[in-house]
Amino acid sequence: MSWDNIIGQSLQVNILKKSLAADRLAHAYLFSGPEGIGKEAVAFELAKQLNCSQRSPDPQKGSCDICESCLQATAFLHPNIEYVFPVESVLLDQIDPSKSENKKFSEAKARYEALIEQKKRNPYFTPVMERSMAILTEQVSDLQQKAAFMPSGGGRKVFIISQAEKLNQSAANKLLKLLEEPPKHVLFILVSSRPESILPTIRSRCQILKFSRIKPAEMEAWLSAACPAADEDILRFIVSASRGNLEKALDLSRSITDQAAMTLPGLELRNRAIDWLRNLLTPRRLQEAIRETEEMAKNLSRQEIASMLASLLLFFQDINHRRIDPRWEGLNNPDLESSVIRFVQNFRKPDFYEVSVATETTIRSIMRNANPFLTLSAYAIRIKQLIAG
Ligand SMILES: [Zn+2]
Numbered sequence: 001m002s003w004d005n006i007i008g009q010s011l012q013v014n015i016l017k018k019s020l021a022a023d024r025l026a027h028a029y030l031f032s033g034p035e036g037i038g039k040e041a042v043a044f045e046l047a048k049q050l051n052c053s054q055r056s057p058d059p060q061k062g063s064c065d066i067c068e069s070c071l072q073a074t075a076f077l078h079p080n081i082e083y084v085f086p087v088e089s090v091l092l093d094q095i096d097p098s099k100s101e102n103k104k105f106s107e108a109k110a111r112y113e114a115l116i117e118q119k120k121r122n123p124y125f126t127p128v129m130e131r132s133m134a135i136l137t138e139q140v141s142d143l144q145q146k147a148a149f150m151p152s153g154g155g156r157k158v159f160i161i162s163q164a165e166k167l168n169q170s171a172a173n174k175l176l177k178l179l180e181e182p183p184k185h186v187l188f189i190l191v192s193s194r195p196e197s198i199l200p201t202i203r204s205r206c207q208i209l210k211f212s213r214i215k216p217a218e219m220e221a222w223l224s225a226a227c228p229a230a231d232e233d234i235l236r237f238i239v240s241a242s243r244g245n246l247e248k249a250l251d252l253s254r255s256i257t258d259q260a261a262m263t264l265p266g267l268e269l270r271n272r273a274i275d276w277l278r279n280l281l282t283p284r285r286l287q288e289a290i291r292e293t294e295e296m297a298k299n300l301s302r303q304e305i306a307s308m309l310a311s312l313l314l315f316f317q318d319i320n321h322r323r324i325d326p327r328w329e330g331l332n333n334p335d336l337e338s339s340v341i342r343f344v345q346n347f348r349k350p351d352f353y354e355v356s357v358a359t360e361t362t363i364r365s366i367m368r369n370a371n372p373f374l375t376l377s378a379y380a381i382r383i384k385q386l387i388a389g
Pocket residue numbers: 051052053054055063064065066067068069070
C-alpha cells in the first residue's frame with residue numbers, strides 16, 4: 001500500500017521488503033545518497049510498517065495507512081518513532097519560566113514546529129534550523145533514555161537520524177555506544193547525503209543502503225499523477241529544473257500549480273512581479289526596484305513572495321519558448337505576449353535556464369525561512385547580472 005507512495009528506489013525498497021519478510025532487518029541502517037531522493041520517506045514508511053496495527057503478513061503490502069498507529073506516524077506523533085535532526089541548542093536547555101530566556105525557547109520551538117509542519121507536507125524536505133550546526137549530545141542522550149523502554153503497542157522503536165553527518169563529536173560517541181550494544185526493540189536509521197563525514201566506527205555498525213537519483217521518467221510520471229491539472233510542458237520544466245530532487249520538484253509544482261489556478265490576488269502578484277522585474281532591468285528605475293524589494297519583504301507573506309517568484313518562472317519559460325520558436329503558441333501567460341516579445345528582443349544573450357534555477361533556489365530559501373529582504377536582494381542582483389549583464 002504505502003510502499004506505492006515511494007517514487008523510484010525499487011531496488012532499495014525490495015531489499016528492505018525481503019529483510020522484513022525474513023524477519024532479518026539489520027539493527028542499524030545508513031541510508032545514503034544525494035539529497036531529495038526519498039531516503040527519509042523510505043525510513044518513515046519502514047517505521048510506519050513496523051508499527052502498523054493492521055500490518056499484513058505480506059511485506060509487499062506495506063502499512064495500512066489508516067490505523068491509529070499509522071495516523072500517529074503520519075502526524076509525527078508516534079511514541080515509537082523518533083525523528084532527530086540538528087536543532088538549536090536553546091530548545092534543549094532547561095528552561096526557567098521566570099527568565100526571559102523562555103521567550104527564546106518558545107520562538108525556537110515555533111521554528112522547530114514550522115519545520116515539522118513543512119516535513120508533513122513535503123516528505124522529501126530536509127529540515128534545517130538556521131541557527132544550528134549539529135546534532136547535539138542531549139538529543140542522543142534523549143534517544144538513549146527512550147531506548148531503555150519497550151515499544152508501545154507491540155511495535156518497534158525506530159530512531160530516524162536525519163543529516164547524520166552532523167552529529168557532533170560527543171553525540172557521535174554516545175550514539176556509537178548505543179550502536180555497540182543495540183537494544184533488540186530499536187531500529188536505527190541514519191540518513192545522510194555525506195556519509196563519508198560520519199565516523200567510520202559508526203558507519204561500520206550500520207548496514208549501508210545506497211539510494212539512487214530519481215530518473216526523469218519516474219519523476220514525470222509521479223508529478224503528472226500528483227498534479228493532474230498541470231500541463232506537460234510545465235511538468236517537463238519542473239523535472240529538468242529539479243534535477244532529480246523530489247523535494248525541489250514538489251515545492252516547485254506546488255508553487256506553479258497554485259499559481260496556475262490564478263486567482264485575482266494571484267494575478268495581482270504576478271503583475272507586481274513583472275513590474276518589479278522591468279524596473280530592475282531598467283537602469284533609471286533601479287531605485288524603484290530597490291524600494292519595491294523592501295516593500296515586498298516587509299509586507300508580503302512567504303507564500304505570496306514564493307507565488308510572485310513562481311509567476312516569474314512561468315514568464316521566463318515563455319521567453320525561452322519564444323526565443324527558440326518565435327511562433328510558439330502555448331504561452332503560460334498569453335496576456336503578456338507583448339512583454340515576452342520585448343524581452344526576447346532586448347535581452348538576446350541570457351541563459352534563461354540559469355535564471356530559472358536562480359529563481360527556484362530563491363523560492364526554496366524563502367519557504368525555508370531565510371531572511372526575505374536579504375534573499376530577494378541577492379536574487380535581484382543575480383538575475384540582473386544574468387539577464388542584463
Ligand atoms: Zn496501519
